[in-house]
Every structure is written in C-alpha cells, then in structure tokens.
Amino acid sequence: xxxxxxxxxxxxxxxxxxxxxxxxxxxxxxxxxxxxxxxxxxxxxxxxxxxxxxxxxxxxxxxxxxxxxxxxxxxxxxxxxxxxxxxxxxxxxxxxxxxxxxxxxxxxxxxxxxxxxxxxxxxxxxxxxxxxxxxxxxxxxxxxxxxxxxxxxxxxxxxxxxxxxxxxxxxxxxxxxxxxxxxxxxxxxxxxxxxxxxxxxxxxxxxxxxxxxxxxxxxxxxxxxxxxxxxxxxxxxxxxxxxxxxxxxxxxxxxxxxxxxxxxxxxxxxxxxxxxxxxxxxxxxxxxxxxxxxxxxxxxxxxxxxxxxxxxxxxxxxxxxxxxxxxxxxxxxxxxxxxxxxxxxx
Numbered sequence: 001x002x003x004x005x006x007x008x009x010x011x012x013x014x015x016x017x018x019x020x021x022x023x024x025x026x027x028x029x030x031x032x033x034x035x036x037x038x039x040x041x042x043x044x045x046x047x048x049x050x051x052x053x054x055x056x057x058x059x060x061x062x063x064x065x066x067x068x069x070x071x072x073x074x075x076x077x078x079x080x081x082x083x084x085x086x087x088x089x090x091x092x093x094x095x096x097x098x099x100x101x102x103x104x105x106x107x108x109x110x111x112x113x114x115x116x117x118x119x120x121x122x123x124x125x126x127x128x129x130x131x132x133x134x135x136x137x138x139x140x141x142x143x144x145x146x147x148x149x150x151x152x153x154x155x156x157x158x159x160x161x162x163x164x165x166x167x168x169x170x171x172x173x174x175x176x177x178x179x180x181x182x183x184x185x186x187x188x189x190x191x192x193x194x195x196x197x198x199x200x201x202x203x204x205x206x207x208x209x210x211x212x213x214x215x216x217x218x219x220x221x222x223x224x225x226x227x228x229x230x231x232x233x234x235x236x237x238x239x240x241x242x243x244x245x246x247x248x249x250x251x252x253x254x255x256x257x258x259x260x261x262x263x264x265x266x267x268x269x270x271x272x273x274x275x276x277x278x279x280x281x282x283x284x285x286x287x288x289x290x291x292x293x294x295x296x297x298x299x300x301x302x303x304x305x306x307x308x309x310x311x312x313x314x315x316x317x318x319x320x321x322x323x324x325x326x327x328x329x330x331x332x333x334x335x336x337x338x339x340x341x342x343x344x345x346x
Contacts, residue, residue: 003096004034005303006050009067010041010074010106014125014139015284016292017067020101022058023296029055031304036093041102042109043074046082048089062293063283076109083112090118097303101125104328107311111324114309121302122311122324123295127279129176132329133322134313138292143170143279144180150275151185151218162215164206164262164270168255170279171222175333177279182220183341189217190341193224194333197258203265205346210268219262223252252276294319 007024009017021037028035035053038044051057061068076082090098090113097119100110103126110120124131129140147169158165167187169177175192182190189205191197206217255272263270284292291314298312298319310321 002032002034004036004094005097005099005300006036006038006045006090006093006095007053007069007099008038008041008044008101009069009071009125010100010102010109011071011125012073012103012127013066013071013280014127015065015142015280015282016138016288017069017071017101017125018058018061018064019138019284019289019292020123020125020296020299021053021068022061023293024099024300025053025055025058027297027300031300033096033300033303036095037069038098040070040072041074041106042076042086043072044069045086045089045098046074046076046079048092050093062289065280065282065284073105075105077112083116086113087116087118095119097121097308099123099299099303103128104131104330107131107324107327111309111328114324119303119308120324121299121308122327123299124311124313124327127177128171128174130174130331131327132331133311133326135316136291136314138288138295139280139284140176140180141287141291142282142285143177144184145285146279146282147177147181147220147275148184150273150278151181151187151220154273155186155218158216158218161269164217164219164259164266164268166219166221166255166259166262166270166272168221168223168252168272168274168276170275172224173330175222175225175338178220178222178225179333179338179341183344185218185220186344187218187220188214189219189345190338191219191221191225191258192333192338193222193226195338196226196228197221198228199261199265202258202262206262206266206268208346217268219258221254221258223254225254227254227257 127143
C-alpha cells in the first residue's frame with residue numbers, strides 16, 4: 001500500500017505557493033507517495049476537507065499566484081478540541097506525514113502536532129522574509145519587485161509636482177520589504193519596525209534635501225513601523241482592533257499619519273501610496289518559482305528520510321533543514337544592511 005502525505009497552505013497567500021504544491025506532487029511520484037491537498041489550511045484539517053492531487057491537478061499552476069488549495073488564518077489551538085481533531089483527521093485521512101507551508105503561526109501548530117506524535121515537515125512561506133532558520137522565504141522577491149516598481153513610478157510624479165511621496169509597504173514585525181525595495185528604488189528615507197520613528201529626524205532629512213535643491217522626496221515605510229508622537233512611547237498604527245485567531249491586530253495607516261505630520265511640520269506637499277495586498281498578488285518571479293520548487297522537493301525528501309519536525313531552509317545557495325523551534329524566532333532586518341541603506345538618506 002502506498003504511503004499518503006498531505007500538504008496544506010496556511011496564513012496569508014503568497015506568490016510561489018502553487019510552485020511548492022506542484023513540486024510536492026511531482027517529487028512524490030518518485031517515491032510512490034499518494035498526495036492529498038488539504039483545503040483552506042488548518043481549517044481543512046479541522047473539518048476533514050481534502051482532495052487527491054495528481055499531475056492533472058497541478059498542470060499549469062507554476063506561474064499562478066495564490067494557492068489552488070486556498071488558505072485561512074485558522075488556529076486550531078483556539079478551539080478546546082482543536083488539536084485532538086487534527087490528530088483524528090490526520091488518522092482519518094490515512095496520512096503518513098503532513099507538509100505545512102506557512103509562516104511562524106502555521107509552523108507553531110505543526111510543531112504541536114509533531115509533539116503529539118504526528119509526522120510533520122514545514123516549508124517557510126512569508127513575503128515579510130521574517131522567519132529565522134532560512135536566509136530567504138519565497139514570495140519575498142516578488143513582493144520586493146512589486147514595491148520597487150511602484151517606487152519607480154511615484155518618482156516621476158513626485159518630481160513633476162515637487163512633492164514628498166510616502167509609500168507604505170507590508171512588514172508587520174520587520175522591515176525587510178521596506179529596506180530591499182527602498183534601496184532598489186532609490187528611496188530617500190526608509191522607516192522600519194526595528195527602528196522607532198523619530199519625527200524630528202524625518203523632517204531634518206526632508207529639509208536637508210530641500211536645502212540642496214531637491215524639492216521632492218520618496219519615503220518608504222513598513223506598515224508595522226512604530227511612531228513616537230509628542231514625546232510619547234513608540235507605537236504601531238492600528239487599522240482595526242479586531243484580532244485574527246493568532247492574536248494579530250490589523251495594521252496599516254502609518255503612511256497617511258506620517259504624511260500628515262510631514263505636511264503639517266514642514267509645509268511640504270505630501271501624498272501617500274499604500275500598496276497593501278498588491279504585494280501579495282500576481283505571478284511569482286523566477287527566483288521565487290525556483291526557490292519554492294526547491295523547497296517542495298526538499299520537503300518530500302525529508303519525509304522520505306524520516307526527518308520529521310523540521311522545516312526546509314535556504315542557507316547560502318544550499319537547501320537544508322532546521323528544527324521547527326528554530327523557525328519560530330522572528331528574523332529582524334540586518335543592522336549592517338540598514339546602515340548601508342541609511343547612507344543614501346537625504
């Protein structure tokens with residue numbers, strides 16, 4: 001009897017998810033594994049919703065954004081019987097192992113399931129690039145390129161109207177997208193969650209540009225950047241107090257707040273662009289397609305070798321793996337990288 005493995009995609013959608021699914025199915029053929037696709041992430045495992053995946057199901061999905069398995073931000077631990085239901089449905093589906101594709105929230109549930117004796121392997125997924133244990137996550141390169149193109153485009157209108165343009169990008173806990181896209185797009189200031197915003201320093205950078213004859217500026221800010229107003233403690237700008245099942249509030253709105261302060265305190269005409277979910281959408285870049293494919297193949301190989309409770313990872317140019325526990329630590333923006341970026345501020 002063939003061994004059966006499952007694959008699910010959890011959390012926010014991300015360019016490259018379909019490339020992972022395709023790779024898992026194709027690689028599983030070599031080891032004669034059957035593959036079940038779990039629908040809507042952990043919600044599907046709770047509700048017992050899955051379907052067989054074969055070559056026909058994954059044909060043509062490599063360039064597609066999103067995920068053919070759908071996704072959700074479901075946290076089984078929030079339900080009194082949630083983990084027990086996962087175990088029961090794991091057995092009901094006849095799974096030998098489960099591949100979980102997601103970020104730290106998804107990995108935390110996978111680790112719990114592994115600790116309960118069920119074989120799990122992780123694939124790191126987040127456009128924020130903030131998972132420890134891996135040098136890069138797929139989806140990040142696509143998000144950076146989308147943000148960079150947007151920054152390129154606002155340059156022309158900023159210069160034409162002699163305005164300050166504030167570009168808000170994703171980044172709840174870390175500023176990887178802001179730093180990478182800001183550097184690539186030639187931003188004049190990059191603001192990230194790792195470094196609380198000092199408004200006086202922001203104004204000084206913009207005024208410095210004015211003094212040397214540069215009447216426009218591009219400011220890139222991560223949605224989770226912390227703002228200190230009127231000498232108070234630094235805080236995030238929250239779009240909604242409603243929390244998802246993992247306890248996260250909905251961030252967003254730092255861009256407009258920052259733009260108002262700039263205009264009020266400097267008199268410079270200021271506009272804001274919020275990229276939001278545009279960064280998640282569309283076809284993945286070549287880099288993300290290849291990385292996601294390598295991750296999917298490596299996940300099946302971990303299962304074949306019996307190396308469970310681990311997440312595949314990129315280290316340098318090599319694909320390796322790390323324990324789930326190592327993946328659950330937030331990976332902050334490298335100080336040296338931000339120092340290089342700051343060379344071009346103002």
